[in-house]
Amino acid sequence: MEQPARSVRVVRLTHAQWLSTVKDLLKLDAAPTALAQSFRADPSQSGFLFDNDARALSVDEALWGAYQRAAADLAGQVATDATKLGKLLPAGSTTDEARAKAFVESFGLRALRRPLTADEVETYLKLYREGPKAYPTMAAFQGGLRLVLEGFLQSPLFLYRVERSTQAAEGKVPLDAFEVASRLSYALWNSMPDDALFAAAREGLLAKREGVAAEARRMMADPRARGVVDAYHQAVFDVPRYASIRPNTTRFPTVTSKLAESAAKENALFVQDVVFGRKGRFADLLTSRDTFVNDELARIYGLTGNFTSDFVPVTLDGAQRRGVLTQVGFLASHATSIDPDPIHRGVFLSEHLLCQKIGAPPANIPALPAPNGRTNREVVTSHTEAPGTVCASCHSTLINPLGFPFENFDAVGGYRTTDNGHPVDASSAPGIGGQKVSVKDALDLADALATTQAVHECYARHWVEFLSGRPAVAEDDALVARLGKLSQSGQLPIVDLVVEVVTGVGFVTRHPEELP
Numbered sequence: 001m002e003q004p005a006r007s008v009r010v011v012r013l014t015h016a017q018w019l020s021t022v023k024d025l026l027k028l029d030a031a032p033t034a035l036a037q038s039f040r041a042d043p044s045q046s047g048f049l050f051d052n053d054a055r056a057l058s059v060d061e062a063l064w065g066a067y068q069r070a071a072a073d074l075a076g077q078v079a080t081d082a083t084k085l086g087k088l089l090p091a092g093s094t095t096d097e098a099r100a101k102a103f104v105e106s107f108g109l110r111a112l113r114r115p116l117t118a119d120e121v122e123t124y125l126k127l128y129r130e131g132p133k134a135y136p137t138m139a140a141f142q143g144g145l146r147l148v149l150e151g152f153l154q155s156p157l158f159l160y161r162v163e164r165s166t167q168a169a170e171g172k173v174p175l176d177a178f179e180v181a182s183r184l185s186y187a188l189w190n191s192m193p194d195d196a197l198f199a200a201a202r203e204g205l206l207a208k209r210e211g212v213a214a215e216a217r218r219m220m221a222d223p224r225a226r227g228v229v230d231a232y233h234q235a236v237f238d239v240p241r242y243a244s245i246r247p248n249t250t251r252f253p254t255v256t257s258k259l260a261e262s263a264a265k266e267n268a269l270f271v272q273d274v275v276f277g278r279k280g281r282f283a284d285l286l287t288s289r290d291t292f293v294n295d296e297l298a299r300i301y302g303l304t305g306n307f308t309s310d311f312v313p314v315t316l317d318g319a320q321r322r323g324v325l326t327q328v329g330f331l332a333s334h335a336t337s338i339d340p341d342p343i344h345r346g347v348f349l350s351e352h353l354l355c356q357k358i359g360a361p362p363a364n365i366p367a368l369p370a371p372n373g374r375t376n377r378e379v380v381t382s383h384t385e386a387p388g389t390v391c392a393s394c395h396s397t398l399i400n401p402l403g404f405p406f407e408n409f410d411a412v413g414g415y416r417t418t419d420n421g422h423p424v425d426a427s428s429a430p431g432i433g434g435q436k437v438s439v440k441d442a443l444d445l446a447d448a449l450a451t452t453q454a455v456h457e458c459y460a461r462h463w464v465e466f467l468s469g470r471p472a473v474a475e476d477d478a479l480v481a482r483l484g485k486l487s488q489s490g491q492l493p494i495v496d497l498v499v500e501v502v503t504g505v506g507f508v509t510r511h512p513e514e515l516p
Contacts, residue, residue: 002504002505002506003478004506005468005474005476005506006511008054009164009514011054012054017186017190019033020191026074040062040063049235049352053470054469067159068154074153075147079149080146088107090106100125100144101121101125104121104128105121112152113193127147131146163179164179168512172505172509183502184212189222189225189227190231216502230268230272234268239268242332243264244260245412247338247412252412263333265294265311267327269291270285279495280494285324286455288323289321293312300412336411339376340407342377342403343395346401349430353458355457373420375407376420402430405428405430406426407424432449456483460479460480460497463501482500
């Protein structure tokens with residue numbers, strides 16, 4: 001039975017959310033990135049793939065000071081610029097006091113992401129009336145609004161997403177319409193609700209699953225959703241690791257210093273094309289041969305034709321490539337400067353695609369010995385799978401069987417059939433979904449992963465964690481199992497999977513018990 005998990009009711013905006021929210025709230029042409037550079041970095045939580053774990057998002061004295069300075073700066077920019085201020089002022093009022101009240105009500109709705117109470121409106125109007133004292137050189141109206149803007153931008157109710165609903169029914173707390181709207185907008189856009197979403201909340205359309213689904217589909221069609229989908233897959237596919245790609249220039253003389261950048265761009269274009277261009281499924285990410293290359297990637301993939309620095313769509317050789325795991329980014333970022341690295345390739349698959357954590361290695365592990373005429377696989381096997389050693393228990397059963405199928409790919413992702421003069425052996429029998437699955441190479445492995453429900457459940461589990469801003473727990477198991485089954489059977493494009501998560505019981509309701 002699907003049910004809500006314990007969660008945090010008061011969640012600070014991540015820095016990325018603060019930037020996009022301020023841009024949308026103040027209707028700026030660009031996000032004020034320079035102001036956010038003084039924010040201390042959002043912390044990462046050990047074992048959590050994403051940077052939005054609500055439990056870790058606190059405000060210390062340094063960050064509070066940075067928020068105050070940013071609020072004062074932004075309020076000054078807007079209140080002293082007639083064009084910027086004009087975008088925020090409601091039409092129709094005559095007196096300054098009436099205009100100020102209309103501003104507080106309309107801007108307050110958008111800043112706090114819910115209608116203000118009468119007491120809150122009066123509190124901000126009192127602040128408005130103090131404006132001439134705070135800014136005596138400004139016109140009274142503009143000075144008052146400047147102080148009001150500062151107040152809103154420093155309010156905990158702006159800096160945090162607060163879920164105030166407390167009335168439990170049948171073991172769960174239904175969120176009110178504006179709380180659902182905020183969850184939707186920050187999950188799918190990483191920003192505040194737009195006017196249409198506020199209208200849907202006001203009109204009661206978010207009280208039913210159909211209404212939430214309709215808004216979620218509208219939002220997924222908006223360009224802002226692309227950034228969220230990209231951020232999710234960057235974390236799941238560990239794209240930041242691509243920056244570590246530095247192949248040996250003697251061994252790979254044609255590779256340039258831009259390989260890492262090119263690989264990251266290929267990954268982004270590939271994901272966007274599968275998710276939005278083709279309305280594809282998770283299995284397509286694992287098996288599709290259609291991708292995007294520039295001249296350098298084309299050389300590594302062995303493509304013939306005229307290529308430039310511009311990326312163009314291509315279809316890779318079906319006898320060599322299948323999906324994101326046979327693309328340059330994954331292969332070259334999980335390699336040394338000279339050789340492929342089946343150990344880290346295997347660890348990545350275990351942790352990111354099978355949701356199987358690998359324990360930390362023991363200290364003082366010696367480096368791999370020189371090949372001395374052996375293949376890379378033979379070196380790794382002899383070093384990590386010696387019977388009776390502490391390494392063998394993980395390497396022989398969990399790690400190496402997932403990494404060896406990629407031995408057909410060298411340290412930059414080029415295809416090879418020999419290694420150190422010997423034929424490459426990419427056969428293996430990794431554990432996938434509780435079963436030993438015999439594969440002859442990475443193509444077989446990609447197919448096996450794409451057809452195993454446990455792999456689809458892992459992908460769905462990551463989405464639940466990312467969209468909820470917390471680790472998955474037992475209460476999520478029923479939803480994860482349902483989505484994994486639908487995804488594995490080919491019935492659930494990725495966009496639909498996301499919509500299923502944000503229309504689920506765990507997203508639109510809250511567990512009666514909150515996390516500290």
